Amino acid sequence: MPEATFHFPSDFKWGTATSSHQVEGENTNNDWWAWEQEEGRIKEGHRSGRACDWWQRAEEDFDRAAELGQNAHRLSVEWSRIEPREGYFDDAALDRYREILRGLRERDIEPMVTLHHFINPLWLAEMGGWENPRVVPLFERYVARVVEALGEFCTLWCTVNEPNVLAYLGYVLGVFPPGKQDFGAAMKVGRNLMRAHGAAYRRIHDLQPEAQVGFAHNIRVFDPANPRSPLDRWVARWQDRAYNETFLAAVTEGRWRLPLGFGFAWRLRNTLDWIGLNYYTRDVVAFDRRMGKQLFGRNFHPEDAELLDGGYGEFYPEGMGRSLRRLSRLGLPIYITENGIPDADDDQRPRYIVTHLHQVWRVIQGCVPIMGYFHWTLVDNFEWAEGWTLRFGLIELDPETQERRPRRSAYLYRDICKANAITPEIIDEYVPELRPVLLPG
Numbered sequence: 001m002p003e004a005t006f007h008f009p010s011d012f013k014w015g016t017a018t019s020s021h022q023v024e025g026e027n028t029n030n031d032w033w034a035w036e037q038e039e040g041r042i043k044e045g046h047r048s049g050r051a052c053d054w055w056q057r058a059e060e061d062f063d064r065a066a067e068l069g070q071n072a073h074r075l076s077v078e079w080s081r082i083e084p085r086e087g088y089f090d091d092a093a094l095d096r097y098r099e100i101l102r103g104l105r106e107r108d109i110e111p112m113v114t115l116h117h118f119i120n121p122l123w124l125a126e127m128g129g130w131e132n133p134r135v136v137p138l139f140e141r142y143v144a145r146v147v148e149a150l151g152e153f154c155t156l157w158c159t160v161n162e163p164n165v166l167a168y169l170g171y172v173l174g175v176f177p178p179g180k181q182d183f184g185a186a187m188k189v190g191r192n193l194m195r196a197h198g199a200a201y202r203r204i205h206d207l208q209p210e211a212q213v214g215f216a217h218n219i220r221v222f223d224p225a226n227p228r229s230p231l232d233r234w235v236a237r238w239q240d241r242a243y244n245e246t247f248l249a250a251v252t253e254g255r256w257r258l259p260l261g262f263g264f265a266w267r268l269r270n271t272l273d274w275i276g277l278n279y280y281t282r283d284v285v286a287f288d289r290r291m292g293k294q295l296f297g298r299n300f301h302p303e304d305a306e307l308l309d310g311g312y313g314e315f316y317p318e319g320m321g322r323s324l325r326r327l328s329r330l331g332l333p334i335y336i337t338e339n340g341i342p343d344a345d346d347d348q349r350p351r352y353i354v355t356h357l358h359q360v361w362r363v364i365q366g367c368v369p370i371m372g373y374f375h376w377t378l379v380d381n382f383e384w385a386e387g388w389t390l391r392f393g394l395i396e397l398d399p400e401t402q403e404r405r406p407r408r409s410a411y412l413y414r415d416i417c418k419a420n421a422i423t424p425e426i427i428d429e430y431v432p433e434l435r436p437v438l439l440p441g
């Protein structure tokens, strides 16, 4: 009897995502490196150190990605290497990035380049970082240099990564540098990140008319703990709006919406050629008047939920489908710019990959233009304040010896990339427990 195969579009991009500071190593001239030297900032006192040693030998991992059937890779370039002092651009750093991108192209891997992924040159941090409005023209100038140098190899640009996460973790919770707990500052930073996106969007198109420019938006699903409680519903809606909605409204409608801001942002209107979705998990939210920082919501996970390692959240694949359907209303091409799971022993990842991709497939069936999927991540890397305690890699890394060992998920993902589909054979080999769910009858 023929069985269902979940096919993806013929030009679908299959890749992994990384970011400079998490993989390059010895990336010393920025606010994160400084933060790692402070006691108590990173779990177990871990440091990025050599990371995955990509500044020296990214190409070896590109070989692995190519062998694993990947045809795209999202990576970021490092502002602090490219502009180590304000106004001074380092051609040697740009040359190394040219070599890196050429290395991807030679392996038939299309690069998507992120221009800002959480971290700042020290000189910028010292002048107030993203709170200082000067950051917008400074970012634009840096972006222009990057596009001039790397445009030969790249047309797919991601301006900023997760502006909501950066504002929230750096300026509300204070677990990322600069470690502030100041809601007003967080909103100012959020606005400047979106302004920088808009300025970069225009500048990139001036320099490279064929460019495709977007940003990577982290969407977290917020559901009311008790759907019958008006207060729970109100607080879930409010968190959703603050975290998910306002950043999109700025660059689509050209309006600041509360709490991010108020009034018009005309210059930001329609500054997206595509939208990136970083999806990981969801929260349920109950009203709690003591939780001012969280807009009066207490966030937790349902009692019967399957949880991810290290308190990372709930295993909730439906959230992928819900987030994609929500983004589809923008009428833009969508890339899944990140999706993954911390899972050192790889006991959940195979199911996580297949169930989340099945959700992606379902949304594609509704004619939503989903262009590609970048799994976070290729090789275990430095996971910010969690240090090396959370392992997101398809490939396991020992950061001391730099030894790598593919997890089973690497082969599962390879088989999906090569088939451009989730086939019954893949389900039977890697996740037989999903057969009754995905292939009933």
Ligand code: FCB
Pocket: 019, 022, 161, 162, 165, 218, 278, 338, 376, 383, 384, 392
């Ligand atoms: C995202 C970040 C990425 C990585 C993953 C696990 O929020 O963009 O750098 O840390 O989470």
